[in-house]
Amino acid sequence: MKNVKIGTIVRLIVMILSMVNMLLTVNGKNPLPWSEDEMYMGLSQVAAILTTVWTWWKNNSFTKEAIKADEYLEDLRNGNNQLHN
Structure with a gap:
């Protein structure tokens, strides 16, 4: 994990947040206020x-x-x- 670039970590976090948002939206929940x-x-x-x-x-x-x-x-x-x- 020492040689992983910051951009890689940021993209991973954004992807995870996007997937959580999509799953919540599909299940009828509005995750964003x-x-x-x-x-x-x-x-x-x-x-x-x-x-x-x-x-x-x-x-x-x-x-x-x-x-x-x-x-x-x-x-x-x-x-x-x-x-x-």
């Missing part, structure tokens, strides 16, 4: 926040100079310190 509209709004807000944070965190290079700098940084990380022209 929210209406569909409330769930939609909540999930939309979470998606918007996660997208904003992810976009802010990632390096989004738009200019030619920034793209060249990204290429140079990648070369440095790969052990090649030659300048791009």
Whole structure:
């Protein structure tokens, strides 16, 4: 369990919760105390926040100079310190 990635564990937990939710729903129980509209709004807000944070965190290079700098940084990380022209 030491070498298992966090993403693997998260996917497993989400799958288990999804299966429990499905089984309860099939048996006529509503496991979630929210209406569909409330769930939609909540999930939309979470998606918007996660997208904003992810976009802010990632390096989004738009200019030619920034793209060249990204290429140079990648070369440095790969052990090649030659300048791009």
